[in-house]
Amino acid sequence: MIFFFSGTGNSRYLAQRLGASLGEEVREMSFLAGPSALQVADSRVVWVFPVHSWGLPKLVVEFMARVSAPASSRHFMVCSCGDDIGLTHHQWRAIVRVRGWVPVGAYSVIMPNTYVLLPGFDVDTKEVEGEKLSRVPERIADISTRIQLGWEGDDVHPGALPGLKSKVFYPFFERFMQSPRPFRYNKSRCYGCGKCAAHCPVGNITLDGDRRPGWGGNCTMCLSCYHVCPVHAVEYGSRTKNKGQYLCPLR
Numbered sequence: 563m564i565f566f567f568s569g570t571g572n573s574r575y576l577a578q579r580l581g582a583s584l585g586e587e588v589r590e591m592s593f594l595a596g597p598s599a600l601q602v603a604d605s606r607v608v609w610v611f612p613v614h615s616w617g618l619p620k621l622v623v624e625f626m627a628r629v630s631a632p633a634s635s636r637h638f639m640v641c642s643c644g645d646d647i648g649l650t651h652h653q654w655r656a657i658v659r660v661r662g663w664v665p666v667g668a669y670s671v672i673m674p675n676t677y678v679l680l681p682g683f684d685v686d687t688k689e690v691e692g693e694k695l696s697r698v699p700e701r702i703a704d705i706s707t708r709i710q711l712g713w714e715g716d717d718v719h720p721g722a723l724p725g726l727k728s729k730v731f732y733p734f735f736e737r738f739m740q741s742p743r744p745f746r747y748n749k750s751r752c753y754g755c756g757k758c759a760a761h762c763p764v765g766n767i768t769l770d771g772d773r774r775p776g777w778g779g780n781c782t783m784c785l786s787c788y789h790v791c792p793v794h795a796v797e798y799g800s801r802t803k804n805k806g807q808y809l810c811p812l813r
Contacts, residue, residue: 563586563587563589563602563604563606563607563608564577564580564581564584564586564587564588564589564607564608564610565577565589565590565591565607565608565609565610565625565629566588566589566590566591566609566610566611567590567591567592567610567611567612567619567621567622567625567763567782567784568590568610568611568612568763568784569612569676569763569782569784569785569786569789570612570676570784570785570786570789570790570808570809570810571809571810571812572612572642572673572674572676572810573610573611573612573641573642574590574810575698575810575812575813576610576640576642576671576698576702577608577610577640579699579702579706580608580610580640580702580705580706580709583702583703583706584608584706584709584710586606586608590763591611591621591622591625592621592763592764592782599628599629599630600628600629600630601630602629602630602631602635603631603632604631604635605632605634605635605636606635606636606637606638606709607629607631607635607636607637607638607663608637608638608639608640608709609622609626609637609638609639609640609654610640610641610642611641611642612641612642612643612676612784613641613642613643613647613648613650613670614735614782614783614784615677615727615731615732615735615736615739616646616647616648616649616650616724616727616728616731616732617648617649617650617653617728617732617735617736618650618653618654618657619782619784620736620740620782621763621764621782623657626657626658626661627661629661631661631663633662633663634664635663635664636663636664636666636712637658637663637664637665637666638666638667638668638669638709639651639654639655639665639667639668639669640669640670640671640705641654641668641669641670641671641718642670642671642672642673643670643671643672643673643719644672644673644674644675644676644677644686645672645675645719645721646670646719646720646721646722646724646727647670647718647719647720647721647724648720648721648724648725648727648728648732649720649724649725649727649728649729650670650718650728651668651670651716651718651720652728653728654668655668666712666713666714667708667709667712667713667714667715667716667717668715668716668717668718669705669708669717669718670717670718670719671698671701671702671705672694672697672701672719673694673695673698673810674686674690674691674694674695674808674810675808676785676789676808677785678785678788678801678802678805678806679739679783679785679798679801679802680801684805684806685805685806685807685808686808691808695811695812698812705717739783740781740783741781742766742777742778742779742781742783743777744798744799744801745777745781745787745796745797745798746796746797746798746799747774747775747795747796747797748794748795748796748797751793751794751795752774752775752793752795753793753795754769754772754773754774755773755792756769756773756775757790757791757792758775758786758787758788758790758791758796759775759787761786761787761790762786762787763782763784763786764780764781764782765780766778766779766780766781766782767787775787775796785798788802788807789807789808789809790809791807794807
């Protein structure tokens with residue numbers, strides 16, 4: 563079984579390619595979230611998700627708490643990241659162990675940057691984007707082989723100062739930088755296509771009678787709504803001004 567969460571398509575692509583290579587069923591976490599536990603009988607579970615501020619996305623943490631799997635089940639992590647993951651793999655392993663499962667291999671895959679809400683953070687140039695994407699198929703093939711062989715260990719890129727990023731900035735991000743309140747639509751640009759609502763992985767966006775979006779409180783800060791807008795009408799206050807957009811072009 564492969565579970566994935568994706569906002570702009572990077573992790574979706576990884577999950578689909580791994581599913582085809584490993585012969586595993588692929589299911590999206592956001593569509594399965596609910597109050598009751600999800601029973602999984604598989605002996606091998608692969609978790610695929612993007613790194614959010616050098617840690618696990620809130621939705622992934624909550625979803626893992628709802629899954630019921632055999633104590634002997636072997637778990638693997640495959641995360642997409644723009645550059646590095648800090649100690650995300652340690653956080654994932656700790657959750658797996660608490661659930662009584664067996665954490666086996668953890669992998670990171672460098673893909674184009676998507677976070678744009680802080681000064682100095684933006685999408686990659688087209689040249690850098692192309693270079694990153696060109697390396698992804700070979701990386702997926704390598705990870706698939708290692709999962710099939712049951713390789714144990716961490717093949718990830720923590721980056722510089724991983725402890726500071728994951729133990730200081732990540733908790734700060736989770737507590738103070740997850741509010742959907744600054745989201746708005748540009749009235750002069752929005753023409754009510756509804757793509758922002760259709761692509762929200764948690765159904766947090768509703769359309770009014772004029773098909774203009776409104777954001778609820780259940781936001782994962784994946785920025786799918788921002789990146790998918792064809793006229794750049796979705797804004798997060800002034801933080802997205804002059805920032806780029808990205809959707810995974812790989813299929």
